[in-house]
Amino acid sequence: MKDIPTIKLYGTKGCHKSHYYEILLDKIGLPYHFLDVEQNEDHAEELRGLYENRKLNFPTITIGKKKLRNPYKEELLKWINKLIPQVLDIKHDKDHSRFTLNINGELAKVDYTLKDNKMYLVHSEVPYNLRGQGIGKILVEKTFEKLTEEDYKAVAVCSYIKAVAKRSDTWNKIIQH
Numbered sequence: 001m002k003d004i005p006t007i008k009l010y011g012t013k014g015c016h017k018s019h020y021y022e023i024l025l026d027k028i029g030l031p032y033h034f035l036d037v038e039q040n041e042d043h044a045e046e047l048r049g050l051y052e053n054r055k056l057n058f059p060t061i062t063i064g065k066k067k068l069r070n071p072y073k074e075e076l077l078k079w080i081n082k083l084i085p086q087v088l089d090i091k092h093d094k095d096h097s098r099f100t101l102n103i104n105g106e107l108a109k110v111d112y113t114l115k116d117n118k119m120y121l122v123h124s125e126v127p128y129n130l131r132g133q134g135i136g137k138i139l140v141e142k143t144f145e146k147l148t149e150e151d152y153k154a155v156a157v158c159s160y161i162k163a164v165a166k167r168s169d170t171w172n173k174i175i176q177h
Contacts, residue, residue, distance in 0.1 A: 003134070004084050005064030007032035010047040013039070017070060018059045024073065028080065028087060078104050085135050090142040092150065099143040101135070103127075108135055110143045110161065112154075119147055119154045121161045121175075140164040144171050 009025065009032050011018025018034075025032045035043035037056055048054040050067055061068045061076065063083045068076060081088060081104050091100045101108040108130065111123040121143070126136045140161050147154050156162040156177040165175040 004030070004086060008035055008062045009033070009059060010035045010037055010043065011059040012036055015059060021059055021061060024076070030080070030084065030087065082130070085138050090139070090146050092146055099146060101139050101142065103130060103135065106130060108139045110139060117153065119152045120157050121154055122157045124158050124160050136160060137164055141171070144175060148174060
């Protein structure tokens with residue numbers, strides 16, 4: 001996966017919660033750095049620097065600049081979905097003629113119409129509170145991947161979708177605009 005924030009797991013090899021997070025991150029398939037705060041004083045100092053009280057509060061997970069202290073699985077997954085939407089699967093909702101990306105219960109979508117065996121991509125939308133995080137580009141690229149996988153020919157009508165296609169050597173050749 002490209003363009004994902006750095007994930008760090010501060011913990012110790014003997015901590016069952018640290019091990020739990022390692023298993024969870026491995027299962028999701030996200031690259032992360034395990035920083036053992038007992039075996040490496042630099043890692044311990046880096047963790048202390050994250051907290052005002054300078055304590056070794058582990059396990060702590062950072063996703064880019066977001067810090068999570070011993071999160072519940074649901075909370076961790078919520079932040080992964082929000083900060084790394086690349087891990088989400090896009091759904092093709094043929095009944096409503098759209099592709100959707102569900103980000104913690106909010107839908108980002110690309111609407112289309114079918115005509116003459118071509119899919120006309122007419123509108124893209126990201127929920128207001130999720131804008132400005134690169135989700136639109138990920139949504140459109142995942143849409144391109146899915147429609148190509150399903151063997152559709154597509155025409156970009158929406159100006160944003162056109163722009164995403166034009167900026168990519170791969171999609172510029174596949175998506176008409």
